[in-house]
Amino acid sequence: MTSKDDEPEAPASSVCYLGEPTDPDPRDPQAVALWRRGERARLRAERMALSVEVRQAKAEALTRHLDTFVASRLGDLTGRVVSGYWPIKGELDLRPWMTALHERGAMLALPVVEVPGTPLIFRRWSPGLKMERGHWGIPVPPAESLQMTPEVSLAPVMGWDGEGYRLGYGGGYFDRTLASLSPVPLAIGVGVQAARISSIHPQPHDIALSAIVTEAGLQFARA
């Protein structure tokens, strides 16, 4: 007869980390890159598993927190340039907020990969604008749209940490863009609360965002 004592003990790590991948050595860029690839796949699968209704409820809750935060930092947005994003791959759809801002007199813009491996540019958008298919199949405003520099820039996050760092799709586009813009915009990471990771293990090229907002509220903000 077997007793409980005969059963092999689970290693402590499987209890503590609940099957999450082990953190890489942050000094080893290749290990970090490999770990990020795994985290992106895990977080993307989790996000895709959310129903459309749940995702929409999260987007609505997030929008309320975002609106409050932006108003607290900038006040009235009339005439200000705000960049959003066209949702892909299960990203939260904040287009209703973009439309509301447009109606309140803000100028909206969307990011465009004009040249792969270089900073994003931003083209003016307004509700109903006919879009073109850009790099990676992402819909973008057509080339004749006015190019603008955002004062507020939304960055959809695949993952995020408590220090304001973002995990995206692995192109490095947002980091490159923030490094190139002057003045630096109020860069707000937006995504689901469940995509929080303890650290993205920031590398020299990673630039922390100004704030992170999820459906649960403001999670991080620099003074």
Ligand SMILES: Nc1nc2c(c(=O)[nH]1)N(C=O)[C@@H](CNc1ccc(C(=O)N[C@@H](CCC(=O)O)C(=O)O)cc1)CN2
């Ligand atoms: N909706 C939305 N639009 C957005 C962004 C976003 O995150 N979400 N971006 C935010 O930045 C920019 C596009 N970001 C991109 C990021 C990666 C790749 C890409 O080619 N990824 C490759 C892997 C690259 C690599 O590992 O070197 C791939 O997955 O095949 C393309 C666009 C601008 N528009």
Ligand SMILES: Nc1ncnc2c1ncn2[C@@H]1O[C@H](COP(=O)(O)OP(=O)(O)OP(=O)(O)O)[C@@H](O)[C@H]1O
């Ligand atoms: N300022 C930069 N200059 C040159 N290369 C950069 C810069 N920022 C990032 N990169 C390159 O981009 C690669 C991917 O970066 P990272 O893992 O941070 O992507 P990401 O933030 O998830 O992507 P994205 O912003 O496109 O969604 C890195 O290996 C890095 O070499």
